[in-house]
Amino acid sequence: MKCGIVVFPGSNCDRDMAWVTHHLLGQPTRFIWHEETDLGEVDLVILPGGFSYGDYLRCGALARFSPVMQAVVRHAKAGKWVLGVCNGFQILTEVGLLPGTLMRNQDLQFICDRVPVRVERVDLPWTCRYQRGQVLTLPIAHGEGCYYAEPQVVQELEQSGQVVFRYLPPNPNGSVGDIAGICNRRGNVLGMMPHPERASDADLGNTDGLGLFTSLLAWYAETACRSC
Amino acid sequence: MTTYQAEIQIMLKPSVLDPAGTAVTKALQQQHYDGVQQVRIGKFIQLTLLAPDLAQAQAQVERICREVLTNPVIETYRFTVEAKA
Numbered sequence: 001m002k003c004g005i006v007v008f009p010g011s012n013c014d015r016d017m018a019w020v021t022h023h024l025l026g027q028p029t030r031f032i033w034h035e036e037t038d039l040g041e042v043d044l045v046i047l048p049g050g051f052s053y054g055d056y057l058r059c060g061a062l063a064r065f066s067p068v069m070q071a072v073v074r075h076a077k078a079g080k081w082v083l084g085v086c087n088g089f090q091i092l093t094e095v096g097l098l099p100g101t102l103m104r105n106q107d108l109q110f111i112c113d114r115v116p117v118r119v120e121r122v123d124l125p126w127t128c129r130y131q132r133g134q135v136l137t138l139p140i141a142h143g144e145g146c147y148y149a150e151p152q153v154v155q156e157l158e159q160s161g162q163v164v165f166r167y168l169p170p171n172p173n174g175s176v177g178d179i180a181g182i183c184n185r186r187g188n189v190l191g192m193m194p195h196p197e198r199a200s201d202a203d204l205g206n207t208d209g210l211g212l213f214t215s216l217l218a219w220y221a222e223t224a225c226r227s228c
Numbered sequence: 229m230t231t232y233q234a235e236i237q238i239m240l241k242p243s244v245l246d247p248a249g250t251a252v253t254k255a256l257q258q259q260h261y262d263g264v265q266q267v268r269i270g271k272f273i274q275l276t277l278l279a280p281d282l283a284q285a286q287a288q289v290e291r292i293c294r295e296v297l298t299n300p301v302i303e304t305y306r307f308t309v310e311a312k313a
Binding site: 061094100101103105106148149150174 | 244247296299301302
């Protein structure tokens with residue numbers, strides 16, 4: 001599974017991602033500078049966490065116009081995998097690959113914590129190695145993580161099962177419906193505020209997030225088998 | 229070409245909770261500004277641009293607001309455009 005990690009000016013979780021995909025899982029991984037226009041032959045594109053463009057204007061608002069984003073949108077429209085974590089999630093909403101937006105946390109504080117997150121769906125490439133309803137402990141670190149969308153949009157998300165991860169009470173940031181992560185209708189684009197890459201290395205004491213990456217690997221292996 | 233000055237005001241939609249505005253409201257009320265009922269915090273942007281005429285300047289600012297400066301999910305905007313002296 002070839003992984004491409006997009007690096008924007010201000011990204012700061014890019015190397016943590018590569019540590020998981022390359023070092024822990026042994027997958028070919030390359031960094032893609034935001035000015036590149038060709039993703040090459042990657043299976044998974046990751047928009048990592050951080051503070052792209054200093055969060056100026058709105059989180060993710062300027063990263064959306066980076067040259068690489070046109071290729072990321074094409075990748076997504078072709079049904080290939082795009083993962084956005086934290087600032088990556090914010091960028092995915094700004095560019096319109098996921099609905100809604102991420103607003104200032106309800107209590108205005110930047111939250112750095114480990115919180116319980118429930119896996120709502122396991123029929124996706126992102127979660128097939130988890131159990132439905134499984135509660136993960138995942139790190140969060142954000143000031144603008146309060147997911148918001150119009151009630152009608154939220155209703156559509158719920159009805160079509162696009163809420164993939166949900167916070168257990170107490171909701172840390174005030175997101176609507178306790179939403180922590182959503183996918184697009186097709187399921188190939190996932191955005192989430194919690195950081196699975198920071199909970200993947202056993203040396204750090206928590207591997208609850210690794211399942212997301214091993215889910216992708218398992219799914220990838222299976223689809224590769226089917227096509228050969 | 230004429231130089232125009234645009235002044236753009238961006239606000240959260242009335243239906244969207246403004247936690248910063250709420251915090252300021254509470255602080256003002258604690259300072260005994262008893263008449264203060266609500267504070268909503270937005271953004272103010274000044275933008276200078278060259279355009280052939282006022283109508284085209286306005287059209288350009290409109291597009292910039294819609295496509296870049298605001299997030300239509302949560303924000304609204306209004307602006308004025310004037311020829312710069």
